[in-house]
Amino acid sequence: MSDNVLQVNDDNFEAEILSSDTPALVDFWASWCGPCRAIAPVVEELAEQYAGKLKVAKLNVDESPKTPGQYGIRAIPTLILFKDGKVADQITGAVSKSHLQAAIDKQLA
Amino acid sequence: MDVVLLERLSPGGQVLTTDVVENWPGDVDGVSGFELSDRMRDHALKFGLKIKNDEIIKLASDGQIKVLTTPEGEIRAKAVILAVGAQPRKLGVPGEDLLIGKGVSYCGTCDGPFYREQTVVCFGGGDTAAEEAVFLTRFAKKVYLVHRRDQLRAAGVLAERVLNNPKIEVLWSQVPLEIKGQDKVEAVRLKKLKDEVEYDLPCDGAFVFVGTSPNTGFLRGVVDMDREGFIIHDRNQHTSMNGVFAAGDCCSKLLRQIVVAAGEGAVATYAAQRYLEEVHE
Numbered sequence: 001m002s003d004n005v006l007q008v009n010d011d012n013f014e015a016e017i018l019s020s021d022t023p024a025l026v027d028f029w030a031s032w033c034g035p036c037r038a039i040a041p042v043v044e045e046l047a048e049q050y051a052g053k054l055k056v057a058k059l060n061v062d063e064s065p066k067t068p069g070q071y072g073i074r075a076i077p078t079l080i081l082f083k084d085g086k087v088a089d090q091i092t093g094a095v096s097k098s099h100l101q102a103a104i105d106k107q108l109a
Numbered sequence: 110m111d112v113v114l115l116e117r118l119s120p121g122g123q124v125l126t127t128d129v130v131e132n133w134p135g136d137v138d139g140v141s142g143f144e145l146s147d148r149m150r151d152h153a154l155k156f157g158l159k160i161k162n163d164e165i166i167k168l169a170s171d172g173q174i175k176v177l178t179t180p181e182g183e184i185r186a187k188a189v190i191l192a193v194g195a196q197p198r199k200l201g202v203p204g205e206d207l208l209i210g211k212g213v214s215y216c217g218t219c220d221g222p223f224y225r226e227q228t229v230v231c232f233g234g235g236d237t238a239a240e241e242a243v244f245l246t247r248f249a250k251k252v253y254l255v256h257r258r259d260q261l262r263a264a265g266v267l268a269e270r271v272l273n274n275p276k277i278e279v280l281w282s283q284v285p286l287e288i289k290g291q292d293k294v295e296a297v298r299l300k301k302l303k304d305e306v307e308y309d310l311p312c313d314g315a316f317v318f319v320g321t322s323p324n325t326g327f328l329r330g331v332v333d334m335d336r337e338g339f340i341i342h343d344r345n346q347h348t349s350m351n352g353v354f355a356a357g358d359c360c361s362k363l364l365r366q367i368v369v370a371a372g373e374g375a376v377a378t379y380a381a382q383r384y385l386e387e388v389h390e
Binding site: 030032033034035036037038039040041042045062072073074075076078090092093094096097098101 | 162214218222
């Protein structure tokens with residue numbers, strides 16, 4: 001696993017993501033989800049590519065069910081872009097890297 | 110031959126969303142979709158395959174050379190095998206797109222655990238619909254299976270599991286009209302085909318298993334396709350474009366199974382090699 005991807009959970013979600021100075025992308029995933037696994041290398045590449053500009057994190061919905069519940073997540077993978085503690089964009093399903101880049105660039109612009 | 114696999118996500122495709130593959134020859138007790146994907150990838154890596162994470166947005170010819178356009182550049186190749194796969198087809202009813210990820214799902218093995226002790230509605234009547242409806246009974250307290258015909262198209266053993274499962278109720282000869290809900294799925298509106306009666310069925314989730322749609326949008330007008338967008342090929346997997354072959358679920362054919370895709374892959378590879386010897390040597 002890439003060092004650039006932060007592991008977050010119910011306990012540190014507020015401190016790491018909601019209070020983050022930089023925008024954050026959170027990948028909500030679980031070990032039993034095939035598309036989550038499919039998209040994992042893309043998330044790692046994005047973490048590397050946007051290092052310093054975007055915080056990239058993963059949250060395991062099995063271990064931390066409270067946070068996905070708060071955001072009404074009922075399908076994974078779901079990727080949420082947070083900006084100033086608020087949901088700026090939400091993408092469900094294993095989408096391509098270019099699709100995610102476009103969504104990120106829009107928020108960083 | 111110098112071969113590279115261009116992979117948009119990570120290898121596995123629809124196999125990765127299959128809980129247990131029960132019809133892969135030799136795996137008598139079935140094999141998880143995860144494991145089979147990994148084994149196939151590792152098998153190919155062992156023989157020296159290079160895998161590159163990239164997405165193809167355009168295919169064109171430059172004389173005898175094929176030009177593949179990616180978001181960041183161009184890859185030139187003497188022959189191409191298209192194994193772009195397929196993805197679940199949508200119902201195409203109002204509410205569906207708005208509620209994706211909020212109760213509308215195309216993958217029971219991914220999202221089933223979000224529906225513990227809840228009520229879900231599945232759409233479809235084929236093998237995937239039958240398998241996934243049964244899988245969802247592990248979590249949901251009640252599973253409705255809505256099918257437009259009066260019998261399932263799923264293979265006998267799969268259909269039997271549906272019909273014998275006390276948590277599953279099949280709603281025969283009915284079609285969806287709308288998926289209802291504000292921030293999450295609250296009900297599906299159905300129509301009974303026999304007497305045209307419409308009604309709302311309250312539920313927490315709507316799972317769609319009504320076939321697949323090929324990932325061939327970027328190939329439209331480049332290679333010949335059937336009416337649904339599946340790629341037409343000859344018995345050597347050669348498409349209408351010289352030096353371009355196709356294999357797997359993106360192909361126009363009768364049966365879409367992993368074993369069929371693997372066989373087509375073998376034929377396409379051999380045919381591509383023959384093509385290179387004849388045309389480029």
